[in-house]
Amino acid sequence: MKPIITDQQRQFRLKSAPEYSQASFAWIVSIALSLLLLLGGYRSETGDFSPVLLTLSGAYLVFALLQLAVWARIRLDLIRDGSIRGGTRVLGYGLMLSLLSGNVFIATAAFQLVRAKKNAAYTLAVYTLLTTLLVFAVSALNLYKPYVANSFLTGMALLLVAAVIQLGALLFLAKVADRSVLPRSTAIIAVILILTALTGNVFALLLGLLLIARLRDGGGSAGSKTGQVIDRLSRSSTSMLGLLFILFLFALSVTSYWTFDYSLAIENNYSAILQPPSLAYPLGTDNFGRDLFSRIVFGARISLIVGLLSTIIPVVIGGLLGALSGYYGRHTDNIIMRALDILYAIPGILLAIAIIAAFGASTVNLVIALSVGAIPTYARTMRANVMLVSTLEYVQAARAIGSSDWVILTKHVVPNSLAPMIVKSSLTIGTAVISTSSLSYLGLGVEPHIPEWGNILKLGSAYLETHAYTAIYPGIAIIALVLAFNFLGDGLRDAMDPKLD
């Protein structure tokens, strides 16, 4: 006999299983991407579709439909029993094949579906492996090039070794990660994982550190605050996907030293001017015959470095000023905050333009210009937090036992007011990336000969009518990176929000 459940109960059952929302997210995004690929592949001149994109779009559609079917089964299971059946979970292994078409959305949902019990270590292991595989796949596209970098084979072999190790670690963790006490051999695996992080795979580094931290904890499962944040973050699929894209770009930037040939990105090749996308030139070539794909890969380096630096510098300076201002109050506060009010009155881009107008356009000046404009925002955030924390009992206690102001500030106040700063910086890093490329587009940013995304776009925008792809692809790269940072920032905010406790 079928038990009758209320609408509210049904909603609750559906919401209690993360697999359900992951599955719905995966199929919706896949269908959307499939449509986008179909649209992108349409050639208005000839009225037909580009075969490569059409195939890819078809593959996405097939997996989206399969995912939709699995989603429907999950829904049925949840409404009927309140839990997902083993038979449905097994379907996840089939969906993992979607990785072959590069569909990480369905693949990550599938990795989560096959396991009833999840934990941060397993999720991180999955993302570690995914990052290496994606880097390997993107680097492998170089095989179609007329020539490859000298260290290409070494680099690819290293990546392959790393992938095998990480797969081993994933299988191992799938077996043991649920136990409250990890076996001793985990330490060896953790160290090897950290070694594979040399390929730029930060997920591997994080996973290794997490495992070591858990080993040192012993059975104590209370977990530190950082542990809780990682745990919560790993449960949010959108922010993990954002992190995946950022760390994938980072790893690609690191490995591109071995697997990519820089000359393809910067040296003119007049025999291949403005080529449409092909296997040798996956995203086509620009008006100097330079490979757009290589240029975008190398541009990732600049965008990441400039974005990170112009966030870290104001976080440190603004954080310091804000902390001093909030802790000492009165005159210190007045002087610092009034001085920063002046900076705050000039919009970031305008201040950057003024600074660059005064000191000339170069990457260093760009970083300085963007950093200076962002200092007041961080100082304000930090000041508010420090003022809040300074009134708490443990700060009074520290003062009562005679700690000096400096010790109180550095040991008690600042570490406890960092969370909103981290959230804010992860949300504004995207803005920094946009500002970098905007200024480069205006000719005020990175030097024009460096393949930065804004520079590539500026060159491409001159060919908008005839070869629009030269302007579209770098733009998509910028959007994807900024979107990834925004997703990560939203996830971090939810994970660090004390209200959820």
Next chain:
Amino acid sequence: MVEYVTAPSRRGIAQPLTAVFRKMLRHPVYRYLLFLSGAPITLIVLVCYQYRRSKLGYRTIAAEVENELRQSGDYESLAAEVRQQQQRKHRFFGRQPDEKQLEREVAHLASLKFNARVKERIERNIAERGRKITFEDTYRQLIESPLLFLLSLLLGWPMYILMGIYANPYLKYIAERLVMAIFVIFGVAFLVFTLLYLSPMNPAANLLGETATDEQIASFNRLYGLDQPYLVQLWDSLKGILTFDLGKSFAGNEQVTEAIAGKFPVTLTLTVVSTLIAVLIALPIGIISATRPNSFFDYTFMFIALLGLSIPNFWQGLIFILNFSIKQSWLPATYNPENWLSAVMPIVVLGTGLTAAVARMTRSSTLEVIHEDYITTAKAKGLSRRTVLWRHAVGNALIPIVTVIGLQFGGMLGGAAVTEKVFNISGIGSYIVDKQIIPDIPSIMGGVVYTAITISVVNVLVDLLYAFLDPRIRSKMKQY
């Protein structure tokens, strides 16, 4: 207070005036302002005050009391007490302080305590004699005479204006906010000028070309005052900004302020229109998303909003031109003030970021408000969902949104340079960008500073709006 109720009319003026006077004296900044603005009056009051104090023999009393206390061994007993406390403290922390430092600490603390005790004793002593003299009492006694009051009005009218502003919390808030804005504007002018002054670029050499002789460069510098010392140039620029006369630009030989006056309205109109449209679109979306959290509608719109935040303006502009001007030729690709259709794309591009930010902010702030206790109360009273939402929730949720709009408006005005370049709009942003190559110091300076001034004025308006809309801020203002 009794005195106030029964007082005749002229005392009725003196009493509240003195109250304001006393309050202002306690505030360090207003004390100076009071002394300065009422210079003749306050000087007279000060002289009277000092005279009456010496007549009372304040100094003799002070010396007497201090002597008396020292004689009675008060200081020694205090020092011994402090020493004991210090020793106990060090013992508690298990520290072994050296003798010298301990003595220094003891002497310092003991003299602090002793001075406080002496002061207290003097006050008590004077009070016992029944003639306590304060500065504000002297002032009151002086203006109680109508003649002197009229004289003080005549001589110290700036002081009375200041006191009038201080007495009214709203006026005081507005005045303080305006002073801040003026300070910021001068700060911005100073900052931008200093940046351009420190610039290693050489406008004369850039403009006259490589063939320019030293004399030509020198005469160029003399013509534009670039050979003057830093402070003279700074003073000229500040004066120029206030009098709307920044001289001629280096290139093109045009009046800078005239050029800016021609370009600024274009940017301002586009920004204001796109702000209005953005807010009109974003508010309903945010509120509807908040009322149905985690629904399909919510996810879709918040994803679109996040996408809107992530799209660089110039790329969006290029894609629009590609699709609507090149492929479809629905809208013109470049801006033309006569054709309103050409303003559609720039307005949409400019407003995308703001729409996204406001929609997200509206959602989160409405979500926060509808989980407050007073909303539960409103629901418990039996109000309909609609009334609860519109009467109780949205009004309060709007408060942080207004801030975001104010901030974003500034960012838009400053960031318009990129959009203006894409659509070939001759606004202030593209003007500054065009002038940066030389660098044309007066033009850049004028462009940046006037933009910053506009933003400051908008922020003042937003703050004032706030102060009158938000009852919490209103009540806080009255408590000053």
